[in-house]
Amino acid sequence: MAKKKKAAPRKKAARPAKRSVPARRPAVRAKASVPAADGALLGSVERFLYRQAELLDGRRWDDFIELFTADGIYWMPASPEQTTGDGVPSIFYEDRNLMTVRMKRLRHPHAWSQMTAWGTSHLIGNVAIETDDRRTGELVVRSRFHVMEFRHDATRHFAGSYVHHLRRTSDGFRIKLQRVDAVNAQGPYEYVLQAWL
Amino acid sequence: MRNPLLTDLARTVEPDRVHRTVYTDADIFELEMDRIFHKVWTYVGHESQVKSPGDYWTVQIGRQPMIMTRADDGKVHVLYNRCPHRGNMICSERFGHADKQLICSYHGWQFDMDGKVKAIPLAQGYQGTRLSVDDPACHIKPAPRVASYRGFVFASLAAEGASLTDWLGPAKIAFDDMCDRAPAGEVEVVPNCFRVIQQSNWKIFLENQLDAVHPSITHESTGKAALEVEDDIKRRSGKAPLDYHFLSAFSLPLPKWDGVQTINYPHGHCILQAYMGLRPRDPDTLEYERLMTKAYGEKRMEEILNVGIHHVLLYPGLSVQPPLQQLRAVRPLGVDKTLTEIWHFRLKGAPEAIYRRALGYYNLVNSPSTMVNADDLWNFWKCHQGLSSEGGDWVSFHRNAGQDDEQDGVIKSKLGTSEAPMRNQFRAWSQYMT
Incomplete structure (x- = not known):
């Protein structure tokens, strides 16, 4: 990508007002969305998210992990109020090394609980680019997901929002941070999550 | 058909085996509610x-x-x-x-x-x-x-009965060992509760907690996967975070587990001794030990950090891991459905790094994305299904039966893989139920 000489002056993001009582779910801050003219960018972001979903449903774990930057993190917070996964309980807080452990386990011939019919279907929608920092090449993308899982004659559903912090690289987008907030993340789990949502 | 043993529960438990219906009979479950869960602490x-x-x-x-x-x-x-x-x-x-x-x-x-x-x-x-x-x-x-x-x-829920400290007995070390590890002598809850439901009878979970045979079989996949990545990180950068060891420790070969003793107390409580080696010599641990020495003196600090417990089971409803400051409370929801509530605690006065280390275990082993309990829960469900079958009436707890050392009601297993904890749990079960 050609280096822009003059970066547009960035507006300082407004700090959210401090609340005395934390909101149960943080409200989505209205942000100036990326101009509609940039439909091509939105299209390429959407294709990237669809591809990630396909990799999960197709159990192509290696390729799934490859979508993350070397320091990329997959994070599923323990509660929607959390603003970082660092040093707090999380359902998932995995870098590529921990993701590799999970992948190797899923593929091990003695991963006993994997020896049953298991499949997932991801649907991604409501994709919106929240910020596009041309200077750093980083994008923040919000979307909604619905995952239906069928495992050993039982069906489960998980649905909620993804926030992808994407970096532009010579190989296309890579994920620096993926935040996963399922609306039912805090309920009791019938069984556990063996793979990423 | 009504279980003929319902009116003669003493016949369901023998010293080295139990009748399968104690896990599957809904009427026995109702009696457990009255005679155990509405009586004990x-x-x-x-x-x-x-x-x-x-x-x-x-x-x-x-x-x-x-x-x-x-x-x-x-x-x-x-x-x-x-x-x-x-x-x-x-x-x-x-x-x-x-x-x-x-x-x-x-x-x-x-x-x-x-x-x-x-x-x-x-x-x-x-x-x-x-x-x-x-x-x-x-x-x-x-x-x-x-x-x-x-x-x-x-x-x-019973007006009469043993006091809490009498009922806990020596198993109160679950809380002493956890709190003593804090320079301030107490812990504080991390305000998050993970909840995981098991499709199985509550007793299956408790038996599994101190079952030293199952890790290298049930958790082979996770242990090996973590070991590979841990070794890879060590090759690349010299040392790997303790997170990987938490998981790779499950790949200990079967004979090693014989060296991990269990100590079995009255009321069904039991202890599994430590096997993870949670006292590395990194700067964070050394700083923590300095604060502990300041709080307790060197001799007491050494005593506290050398207690050497992995798990304490407080029968029938609590599994505590003092050196990692976490616990799982067991809430039976039905004869074949059990809720676990999983908590983590901070050692007051300990450095942040010590909390973060144990947090790795909470996230990796005890959260709803656990790579460890994924295979346990699968076994529990299969166990419950198998026990519903009339293909056999008895569940075997014969391993090393009669070979453990018993003194004043305390049973020390000869080998870590002895089924002494299960026999001890059913000794308590019989006392409550009959």
Whole structure:
């Protein structure tokens, strides 16, 4: 990508007002969305998210992990109020090394609980680019997901929002941070999550 | 068909085997509720869950929905979650803060946090009736007995019985070992509770907790996967975070587990000795040990850090891992359905790095994305299904039966892989049930 000489002056993001009582779910801050003219960018972001979903449903774990930057993190917070996964309980807080452990386990011939019919279907929608920092090449993308899982004659559903912090690289987008907030993340789990949502 | 053993439960438990129906019979489960869960001390929560007056947490004891509250005088109370008027549940949220009082959403009866009635709308309507507003029947009923040990609150629904410390006996080391590891001598809850439901009888979970044979078989996949990545990280950068060791420790070869002794106490409580080696020599640990020495002196610090326990099981409802400051409370929901509530604690006065280290275990082993319990829960379900079969009546606990050392009711297993903890749990079960 050609280096822009003059970066547009960035507006300082407004700090959210401090609340005395934390909101149960943080409200989505209205942000100036990326101009509609940039439909091509939105299209390429959407294709990237669809591809990630396909990799999960197709159990192509290696390729799934490859979508993350070397320091990329997959994070599923323990509660929607959390603003970082660092040093707090999380359902998932995995870098590529921990993701590799999970992948190797899923593929091990003695991963006993994997020896049953298991499949997932991801649907991604409501994709919106929240910020596009041309200077750093980083994008923040919000979307909604619905995952239906069928495992050993039982069906489960998980649905909620993804926030992808994407970096532009010579190989296309890579994920620096993926935040996963399922609306039912805090309920009791019938069984556990063996793979990423 | 009704289980013929229901009227003769003594016949369901022998010293080295038990009848399969103790896991699968819904009538026996109901008797367990009455004779065990409504009698023993049940872990309710930690005092720091209800830090300020007005705070509450709801909890299930046996079949009973209860509330733990903090009253204005600072005391912790455990109450039945039921309005004395028409029986409406008082607290419908799992936890929260009541501003000044508990209010019933149906007819507005108001209560202090200790359950005492404070105001009844249209109180004059009770004049001349059999209910007077100063009648104790107008208060929210409290649990008959509530006691706390080092901040861990228990309640019993039976008015009579052994005191909490007598009932805990030597197994109270679960809390001593955890709290002593804090330079300030106490722990504080991390305000997050993971909840995982198992499709199996509660006893299957408890038996698995101290079963030293299963890790290298059930958790082979996770142990090996973590070991590969751990070795790879070590090759690349010299050392790997303890997170990988938490998982790779499950790949210890089977004979190694024989060296991990279990100690089995009255009331079914048991201890599994340490095997993870959680005292590395990194700068964070050395700083922690410096603070511990400052708080306790060197000799006591050494004693505390060398206690060497991995798990303490407080039968029938609590599994504690003191050196990692976590616990799992077991709430049976039905004969084939069990809820575990999973908590983590901070050592007061310890460096942040020590908390973060144990947090890795909480996230990787005890969260709903656990790579470890994924295979346990699968086994539990399969166990429950297999036990429903009439392909055999008895469950075997014969390994090393008769070979353990028993003194004054305390049974030390000869080998870590002895089925002594299961035999000990059923010794307690028989005492409660028959």
